[in-house]
Amino acid sequence: MAKVAVRHRSFSPKTRQTGVAVKRITRAQVLHLMRRICVLAAAIYYVGVSLVASLQALNSLKGATSPLTVYRNYSANLITAYLGHDAIRESKLVASLLDNSNDATSTPLRNDTMFLESLTTTSFTGCASVAKFNAKIYDSALLRSDFVKLVEEGAYNLSFLSDHELILPVVDCSFTPLTLGDLTCARVFYLTRLKSNTEQMYVITVSKAIVNYAVREQHTEGTATLISFTLVSDMSMTTSVQHYFAVGLGF
Template sequence: MGEEKFTNVGEPPQPTSRLSQIAARSIDTRLQSLEGTAGMHIMRLIHRVAVFVVAVMYVQISLKSFSTALTILRGQVSKDLPIEIYSSNLIAGYAGAKTIRESRLVQRVLDGSTSPRNYSLYLETSSAQSFSGCSDLPNFAHDIYDNDFLRFIFAKLQMHASYNLSYVTELELILPIVDCTFELLVSGDRTVARVYYLVRRKSDPTQVFLLSASLSAQDYQVAQQFLKGAAAVLLIAAIEDMRATTLNHHIAVALNYPYVAEPAFAYSELEGVDNDNYWLLQTLPNQRNLDPAMSVRLARRFGRYKSDVSAQSNIETAHWDLPSDPTMELSEWRWYGRAVLHDSWAWTHAIHGVFAISVIFNLSVLAFVITRRLRVGYLWVGDAFSTISNMLLYRGVIVLICNHLNGYWTITKMCISIGDSITEQHEIYYKPELVHADLLAVYLNFASVFSYLSRTRGPVGGVCYVRAWMGLPFGACEVIPRSQKAHY
């Protein structure tokens, strides 16, 4: 019997003829090609869904910019800013926790004597004082905190004191006191001054008071007389006992000072705060110079503007807080601020509303087609990027022209705000959605030019780069792949 051949059933049968081998290799290649095509379809579907989401985000950004532009044109853009607190660290410790006469200031520093002095007292540390000024402060304003000027302000206050401030005429100045740790004094701010007048009653020298005096240069407006300009505002609070639970604040305003020789302080009553964060004051008739009563808007203003404050401006208005606690009154200076934006050229940003309407129409058509195909059992998503790329070049040019008409005011505010944030200076409030839409349009313009030149589609993920650079959330950007070929 001849030898029998056994077949290994653990392996698939191998083709024996050459024709069978060629056919088998052809089938394997075809199957691998089909598997690769299916994978590409899935990747393309994910990519187009992500691009559709980005297109919706583009619409959202454009509509938000359009809405903000209309709001600014109506003059309704303002924001309450965090309370700014400037501290004086020494005066409360010297004033103690009882009456001013029993305080360390009177009993130790002045040896219990309340007789008037001809100098000022400068508190440098909790145990060291000076009679000539604050030492080791390179920005110390000697002319503002000079003994003569501090006494000059008190004398003019007494001269023009009236109504509820009449009690000042009954007081005798012992000496002015300056806390050298006051933050604005240390920084050299010449528009404000903080001083404490130690006084006693002329009729009863045993009654000793500490007058907390806050002096500030502010802007005023008197609508009835069409007046506006600078004014010196003096806020006075008399403290006799540090255990008091209430404080009475009195306001005196000297219009046009320091541009006049002497401050003519007029007693003013606070009636409220308006929408622009201005104090609404009613100045009572000045009995000394016969000035009539006036309704005055008053605030400390700072910021930037272009050409005209009413045309393009980013101005912050601030007013004082009126604390009822003596310790807080002496040791803290609190300002309530609000940023008010004006831009009569904000209509140039309204062009993004037109862009958004165009993209909404195109995406609606695409969504309709996708829905129809789903109803017949076929999952297909068109390239949403093509619906916003056909006019990207022209949109970018239009945005650049509109920014030129706007004087590049919006982009300037953004740069100043970023610069102040980096240098840890006063942060500037602005509306980032306006700049976001403009930069996005310009970026897509450059991406469109790049696509035409290189015959490839620029990375839609650049939209996410702009969002990250503006400090905005990523949203769906994390699923966007790298650039794809144009034939996708």
């Protein structure tokens, strides 16, 4: 009797005839990949923050600051002693200009600038005791011109300034940037009186800084002058002092 060969059929699943085994990515591998991507992103962010911080530190050392902090750490210590605690027209500052007259309304309009060098010493030539004093920034003609520009160019939004006439600019030689020779910031105290009421005298504190600006929508950027100023007629006032701001583009 003839033998019949029995062939056993394999029940193993078919594989693609490519010679390459196909592997499936597991959930653990996906999580590991995502973790590595997050670590890389964090490292890039850290490097970016470090670079920005370094640039800002260098700018601060050069005297450049942001608009929000441009005046924050600066002080002028002598002016308060000269202004006292009462009305400006009764202050030591005004009394020094009266030439033995007790009538504050007759205070003459001067063509020079007063520099407060100490609690007992004033000058009309500059801050002789400050080694880094910059006479160009605090030139009397320039300070007066700045006041005229502020009044004229702010006539629309700051119309109240048109009633002020300048008696003289006052510079506090203890002002921080002045003593450090910082050319990016200046502060002047303008002694004024009202044209409509000469008995009413004010000190207009003007702080000026050079800053960079950018208008993204218009694709423009450049350098601008940022001005902040306040008006005080009585040092004993209990109400808050109003701050005003003005910006001049294209310094």
